[in-house]
Amino acid sequence: MATKLMKGNEAIAEAAIRAGCEAYFGYPITPQTEVLEYMAARMPELGRGFVQAESELGAINMVYGAAATGARAMTTTSSPGFSLMQEGISYIACSELPCVVVNIMRGGPGLGNIQPAQGDYFQMTKGGGHGDYSPIVLAPSTVQETVDLIILAFDLADKYLQPTLVIADGMLGQIMEPVELPDLKPPVRPERPWALTGAKGRKKNIVNSLYLDPMKLEEVNLRLQKTYAEIRKNEIRYEEHLLDDADVMVVAYGTSARVAKTAISKLRRQGIKVGLFRPITVNPYPYDALRQSAEKVKQILVVEMSAGQMLEDVHLAVQGKRPVHFYGRMGGIVFLPEEIADEIKKLAA
């Protein structure tokens, strides 16, 4: 496998193509527009589907349609666009269809700005759209990991017939790093007896999220909850970095974790015993693993580019057993390693 220097957004696109994405629907929004542009060039070359939709509302519903026919379909967007997609994601989840949605987060709320942020954690991990659904949310922190998790996202979406989301930020979308990609192969579709492919030689299929009979809708919801329980059992992923002897544990994901690692390296050279717990799935959240790690340290510092959203999950995990502190920046500001180091030093003292 050759290593290629790629911009995050382009790596996302090429990773999806290697994963067998059959159709991409998107809308320009900074800082992820390069995904759309890359797909606009590549997908027609490969004879696969591409539409620049009229809006993110259009894009997610095109994904819904393509997914209903059994295709591997994806869209990408940034925060304001993700808000628009919430309705569609709720429909896709209830209809029990696979799809991949990537959010390259930017400053918010409102129109905000185009710099990296982590302000959509709540809306991605806690549903955001209406109803009791719970998408898998994967959180990469390097471009290589983004590639790996995009490919995993398609597999998980297929495995559980649910939308799988990738939570990234403008930094990851824009930086260039060396990546290794799997080989390019023609997309191969698994058996999809439920897909809308034309009722030839079989009974008709219906893809639907409406169940007027409350007993029937409860049945559907119980089935979804069972799926989510399976996901919680099988798919939790996280990284423990230098935690064996740590006094202070930083908890962070994505770009925040990346910057925290630099801070931690610096402080380790000064003899400060600090480590990092990095969730890779932020839904399902690694509550048990985090609680176990928490019990081995003295202080916990949660670092996010937000007002503190993942912070609540850390509280849920730690259950008051250790002090939990928070350091955050908002407005699209990315941490400097020194800032995080200073906060850690305060706790290590």
Add this chain to the structure above:
Amino acid sequence: MTEEKQEKIVFQRPKALTNVVNHYCPGCFHGVIHRVIAEAIDELGIQEITVGIAPVGCSVLAYNYFETDMAEAAHGRAPAMATGMKRVHPELVVFTYQGDGDLAAIGTNELIHTATRGENVTTIFVNNAIYGMTGGQMAPTTLPGQVTTSTPHGRDTKMAGFPVRVAELVSTLEGAAYVVRRSAYNPSEIRKLKSAVKTAFQTQMAGLGYSLVEVVSNCPTNWGMTPVESIKWLQENMVAYYPLGDFKIKDAVKELTGKK
């Protein structure tokens, strides 16, 4: 020698219509329009490759009434869903079935862009100048002066604006290949409607672009009329504002059907 009486079937349920009692109100055109679409599907022999998309509205349960693969879309988003399907499976015949709220209010953006992109899908647009399912509120196609539950004093154009003529609007788009307005208020109109639906499907199958059949329809329940009164009201009031006819037929479509 006994002679067996031969029975000749002259009328039956189309194969593309399910054997299900539908929920539509007595006298509602939805039942007729469903049947016409099903007959068109049968006559074109496309039951096995057709996928229909139901809207949100009175016809939300249309997925139970057509004997083809069916999907239920979010409100207004059926044309986007149709786009997604058709781009991955161009061999399918994909149609959306939408009411005036679904298509001309919340879904107008999806409609316009699906049409202007020239997507090879068909929309059957049922325009009855009111929101039926939710109990009779104003629709974008409600006529000036028309009383609805959200225009209890009659639609005042100063407050609530003017109705939108969808067929005319869509006909201005280059990607739209076949845009017509029909009705179903008598057997002659029903025959014309079926012909239009067939042409629309044929347009799609020939890859000639977007097709829209607007159907001026009724709502006896929310208009507060009997079915027969509603048909009269439709003929006297709606057709004046929404003239029946052909608004856009690309030459290639004309060649398809051999019509001049």
